[in-house]
Amino acid sequence: MARKTGSHSQTTGPRVRAAAATLFARHGFAAVSMRQIAAEVGVQAGALYLYTPDKQTLLFDLMQSHLEELLAAWQAEPKGDTPQGRLAAFVRFHIGFHLARPEAVFIAYMELRNLSPENFRTIEASRHRYEDALEEILRAGQADGSFHIPDTRLASMALIAMLTGVTNWYREGGRLARAEVEAIYCDMALKAVGAGV
């Protein structure tokens, strides 16, 4: 047996990445073997190397594309005209984006230490750009008196940690609807930076 009937790199490639994402998120990068990924796709392990040079690059590509998608989506988002409005928009965007991609989020936050040093630096740079986007909002609010924050960098890190934490406990169909969650986080975030609501 060799080539499968109906096989095509444009369908197998994405399926490889999807299988890897699911398995990495569930069991962790180091705990997942190339053979497991291949089995999920319905292919032998060797065939994976048509779609990635190695396992490490497979992980890196998943993280990289996630972060690029995140940055692009945020840049495409309509910007509010006040710092309050922009922060509220950020909170809702962040929660919505992250809840829609639990696997990618998990991987991007948990598998950093499995990146090669060079790949790590690349990913860190992207992440830093996203954190900067929030800090910029906080600085604007600080400047015009809407917010009262002793340290905008610390506040950025604190808010992002708070918001991203939602992926750890939120379950679709649970006690709270997504819109409620967004509203509550929005309220907390605005209050935390000293913007009355």
Added chain:
Amino acid sequence: MARKTGSHSQTTGPRVRAAAATLFARHGFAAVSMRQIAAEVGVQAGALYLYTPDKQTLLFDLMQSHLEELLAAWQAEPKGDTPQGRLAAFVRFHIGFHLARPEAVFIAYMELRNLSPENFRTIEASRHRYEDALEEILRAGQADGSFHIPDTRLASMALIAMLTGVTNWYREGGRLARAEVEAIYCDMALKAVGAGV
């Protein structure tokens, strides 16, 4: 060669756990081999099995003792008399405790998925008890009108995520001293739950 000169289970045992904690935190449970741990201790791999029945239990014991220490330390902490005071105490305690044990914190949050189902349930229960401690404070503040929170459970999760996030970016000797960080987080947490400061 067999027994080492000066060897004793009371010194080797803790060294095994310390080496495992360091390596698990740095590279992840699945990526660390028993031989690597043994090498760090200065011993052969087989000798580790005098101190743990298997690798899985070694991980579980590290997590379990961390959480038990956390709960015991919090119970030993002096309780404030107002909800504001209790929340402020919790924030400072949480940050202090977590910054003092970066390795254990990392492991307890990142390696949950490498626990066997039974061990996972045990760890989750301990974690839940700690979350409940915070929620109880929030409920008290909600009841006497000090706090204004739509959902105390959500607020608990949000605050813990925000506070624990400090371990991801704080560096000893960095821009901010630990006391400053505690003060700022304290301020943000109180504001976030609607307690004027």
Added chain:
DNA sequence: TCTTGAACTGAACGGATGTTCAGTTATGGT
């Protein structure tokens, strides 16, 4: 000083690991 057991070695177990590659089959353009 002798003896018992604690502490450890070193080799071995079956099996899994990431990756390569010669060979095989389906596909799509001519």
Added chain:
DNA sequence: ACCATAACTGAACATCCGTTCAGTTCAAGA
């Protein structure tokens, strides 16, 4: 209908994995 090549197999590579155990050496109590 044919053919180049894209897609994949299956076996092999050296190396590592967690765990066990018979044998060896040291510590310490009698």
